[in-house]
Amino acid sequence: MRHFTDIDKILIKSNDILNMLFNIKSSGRVYPATDIEETKEMSYSEKKLVNNLMRVNHSGEVAAQGLYIGHAILAKTDQQKEMMLNMASEEKDHLEWCEKRIDELKGNTSILNPIWFSGSIVIGMISSISKDKNALGFIEETEKQVAKHLDTHLEKIPKTDNKTYKILKKMKSDEEHHGETAKNNGANEISSNLKKVMEITANVMKFFSYRI
Template sequence: GGDSFRKRWANALSGIGSMHLEMRRFFGLEMQRLVQAASRRDVPRSLGKRRLTMGADEQLVRRWSAVGPRVYLTTTRKFSAGTSARPDAAAENRFAADAGEREELAGGGQGDSEHAEVAMSESERRAIVHRMLRVNHAGELGARQIYAGQLAVLRGTATGPVIEEMALQEKKHLDEFEKLLCERRVRPTALLPLWNIAGFALGMGTALLGTKAAMACTVAVEDVISRHYNEQVRELLAPEFESEKSLRDTFRQFRDEELEHMHTGVEHEAEQAPMYHALSEVIKTGCKAAIYISERV
């Protein structure tokens, strides 16, 4: 009733205060210090030379999550670019079940003798993997912020523990991708601060509409993310990526966990949210746009 509504708004105002402090970290004097520190780092341009310690690399990636484009502009040279992308040759097979993935992929394109497949170079393979890691890191950051925004409103309610459990899983995903970015010397997307704020705002906004709307947001986001992971798993089944079995298994595991989140949302009456279909389509469109941009920027 009225008490529940007032409690949600009180939690939301507290969350807005937290977001304000976060934005001050983005754009305050701390940014200048981090930019200067990053520009002084002695990082070899060549991937064949010595690597930095993992701790130092992880610090730079985490700072990127906070300050974004300015650090990106001053330190792009410190990471391999990885901006070229290979066309998705298996688009018609994207959503096949795991059991048939390899067979369908192997059979794709047979009989099309006019377009003989050219062997992929090592730099092309690396660019594709870098693109995947970049967009997945951005997606998991956004997912974590969505749940943070929802918890700013719904913490202390009956749904709070469910959201907290999903948020912990998203944090595990994000930590794994931050580690992979450092290990493989992949630059994050320059738009991390934008996804940081947009994710929090989306989570808080849907939570203010009620628990069912928050769960509708979860269902829409996790549907897009799980399908995207599935596309990547299928792409990594190609013979050129035979050496990426560990990465493929990681993507497959995370895909399955995102599907669990989607099913959790359905179980908590997401489809009974006001204007469910319209809300779902708007959120899905936004997620797809974020994926497209993060792969390229």
């Protein structure tokens, strides 16, 4: 059997981390709005509103990538790591769908995304330092908050924008499923203080990504 030196182990781990950082593939599901006609009725300001909202959602998905990768890097078991990477791959679908919708409306993504990405990796790693079940509790709460947030966007988008509606609906049902997966795998309930901190952090991201 091959013997790995400490240097070998560090190189293997670094390679593994680089792969997670840059090679997460989307799960390849079809864009939910593929068969839906673009509405001709949206005004300039309505399109701008949808762009701003989708920019926020796109940043949220960038953060989700960071969060799941951060959790995968320090996951204590292979099973937990695989679960995190699977969810990261579904979040990558969301990221691509948001980007496509923004492109269709000729908008732009947030210039702050590198900050959300790197910050979320750190948060994911910090959350992973404690027990796996606490890390799952953090994920369950994140997904609950995201699903709730998507509900507010479903309310805000113009009633004629069926494309965005379809995308957000699908994302919401995936986020609920991610939350349930974390719960079914034994997530511990996190403290109400931490929940509050998570809401505040998310609000900071939403405030800035809506604008730039």
